[in-house]
Amino acid sequence: METFSQAEPIYLDYNATTPVDPRVAEAMIPYLQGHFGNPSSSHILGQRTRAAVEKARGQAADLLGADPEGIIFTSGGTEANNHAIIGAALAGQDRGRHIVTTAVEHPAVSEVCRHLESRGFTTTYVPVDEFCRIDPDHVAAAFIDQTVLVSVMHANNEVGTLQPVAEIAAIARARGILSHTDCAQSAGKVPVSLDDLGVDMISVASHKLYGPKGTGILCLRSGVELPNLMFGAGHEQGRRPGTENIMEIAGMGVACELAAADLAGEGEHLAVLRDRLQTGLLEAFPSARVNGHPEVRLPNTLSISFGGLTASAIIHHMPDVAVSAGAACHGDGGVTISHVLKAMGVPEEFALGTIRISVGRMTSAEDVTDGLAAVIRGVRAAAADQSG
Numbered sequence: 346m347e348t349f350s351q352a353e354p355i356y357l358d359y360n361a362t363t364p365v366d367p368r369v370a371e372a373m374i375p376y377l378q379g380h381f382g383n384p385s386s387s388h389i390l391g392q393r394t395r396a397a398v399e400k401a402r403g404q405a406a407d408l409l410g411a412d413p414e415g416i417i418f419t420s421g422g423t424e425a426n427n428h429a430i431i432g433a434a435l436a437g438q439d440r441g442r443h444i445v446t447t448a449v450e451h452p453a454v455s456e457v458c459r460h461l462e463s464r465g466f467t468t469t470y471v472p473v474d475e476f477c478r479i480d481p482d483h484v485a486a487a488f489i490d491q492t493v494l495v496s497v498m499h500a501n502n503e504v505g506t507l508q509p510v511a512e513i514a515a516i517a518r519a520r521g522i523l524s525h526t527d528c529a530q531s532a533g534k535v536p537v538s539l540d541d542l543g544v545d546m547i548s549v550a551s552h553k554l555y556g557p558k559g560t561g562i563l564c565l566r567s568g569v570e571l572p573n574l575m576f577g578a579g580h581e582q583g584r585r586p587g588t589e590n591i592m593e594i595a596g597m598g599v600a601c602e603l604a605a606a607d608l609a610g611e612g613e614h615l616a617v618l619r620d621r622l623q624t625g626l627l628e629a630f631p632s633a634r635v636n637g638h639p640e641v642r643l644p645n646t647l648s649i650s651f652g653g654l655t656a657s658a659i660i661h662h663m664p665d666v667a668v669s670a671g672a673a674c675h676g677d678g679g680v681t682i683s684h685v686l687k688a689m690g691v692p693e694e695f696a697l698g699t700i701r702i703s704v705g706r707m708t709s710a711e712d713v714t715d716g717l718a719a720v721i722r723g724v725r726a727a728a729a730d731q732s733g
Contacts, residue, residue, distance in 0.1 A: 354667045355716045357622075359705030360502055360530060360646060361669055365596070366555035366706065372599040373557065376592035384589055385580065394591045401598025405562050408601040409547055410538030415565040417584050418594050422529040422550030423453040425563035426496075428585070429525045429546040430457045432571030433494040434466055437523065441491025442466040445484060447508075448688040449473050450498055454527055458496075476638040477506035477689050485516045494523045499542070500531035503685045503701055504637030505646030507535065514543035523569070529553050529561075533604035534612060534643050545569050551593065555706060556600030560593040611706065616644035618704045618713050623647050625717045630724060634695050636686065647702045650686075650695035654727045659700055662730075663723030666716050669701040 356364070376397060382390025384398050398418070406413040419425045434444060446458055448470045458468040469487040473479055479497060488495075495517045500507050514524040525546040528537045532547075533554030539547065545566045552558040565571070577586030604611075626649055627633055636648040651659065656670035686696040702720070704713070 352665070354665050355712050355719065356667045357702045357704060357708070357712070357716050358667045358669050359708070360505075360553075360701060360703035362552045362558065363555045363705055364707055365557055366600060366603060368603060369556055369596045369599045373592045373596040376595055380591070384591060385578070394589075397591055397595045397598075398589050401594045401601075404598035404602045404605075405549075405564070408532065408537070408605045409549070409562070409564045410540050411547075411564050412567050414582065415539075415567060415569075417563040417565065417581050418589060418597075419561045419563055419585060420559060420590075421561040422527065422548050422553070423561075425548035425550075425561045426451075426453045426525075426527055427457050428563050428571060428574055429548060430454065430494065430496055431461065431574060433523045433525065433546070434461050435572050436570065437493030438466075441489075441493050443489055443491040443493065444468045445471060445487045445492055445495040447471050447473065447479055447497055449477055449501055449503075449685045450496070451502055451527060451529070453529075454496055454498065473506075473688050475689055476641075477501050477504050477636070477685065478638055478641070479508050479513070481509050481512040481516060484513050488517070488520055488522065492520070492522050494525060496525040496527070498527040498530075499537065500528070500535070500643050500646075501637065501685060502530045503683060504648040504689070505530075505643035505703075506638040507531070507641045507643065511541065511543045514545075518543065530643060530646075533600070533608070534615070534645060536608060539564065539566055551597040551600060554600050554604050556597040557593045560590055560597050562597070612644040615704055615708075618708055618710070619645055619647050619702075621713050622702055622704070622717055622720075623649070626720065626724075629721045634691070636689065636691060636699065645704045648699060649702070650691065651698040651700075651724050651727075652692075652694045654698035654724065654731060656698060656700050658727040658730060659698065659720075659723045661723075662726035663719045666719040666723070668720070669703075670699070 380393050382394045384395040402413045402416045405416045471483050497508050499510050510526050517524040524544040526544050527548045529550040532549045547564040549562040551560045580586050634650040682696040
């Protein structure tokens, strides 16, 4: 069995996944050790677990400004995206078979669209500007009479740029087009609600907001009906069959409640930590390039490029810090330019040397101080190797 003897690194990769908040873990324990009833059972053991599911549904609805009946628990953000996109495409196929999305979506959206393309649908991928920002007018220009869905991520997972989702959703609604947004990165960091964003569907991943991995949310506006992708018994209001994952759903509910409790305060704290890292790195390396929008972005995310280096070389020289060379779920150590940086037009010499640093709830001021020093050492060591 493999063991790891070195000390735990400073964790600065919160966009990849977040630690489970201790309060979330505590809420999950009763459903691991005691309350085991099937929530579809009518006896008292089933009633207890059914109550836990419905409590979590209410907690999620409060975070997202939704009706609890519009909350569907899934196995994660990827399943939620699949259900939203495939479901909307199938529901609207009598009207048309055209989808609009962006050139910088997570694979949990872009690969779903490509799957639908193999089934006779077409997709328009709207480009972004140098800040990774979508122009709503470009989305509007992509709409045709056969468009049935637009899906635009709320926050980019690599560079943190926030998209004008509300403007896009308003344009779509006026055309009778369903709108979806992947909020895996934004939920719990910035305000996310159905009304504020104006969308018909929101996807959320529990493990991005201090909940357990393996569960997520598809949030539907009242009146939106999607066909099921799986078939079985009538769980989740008949929308998603399979006995509910009680323990993780209960944990995710608490994670949603905690996120809603101090959203503004936590966001301000994260921005201070991120800005300390950004300022320190730019002071040490004035030629470095920060990617993403300078203002309209997640408060915790810093994507920074070091010209002439590779992310893998930098990370190799900083084993005491955990950062990402790109999106952790589909990165390859920085050897290939990510589709996001490519879409933004980041020059290759900088794109290859890009690391993503993301702070979170458990990040301390000391973590930032020590992490900053470690990254500086790593970049200098990688540069020395390059020049040597």
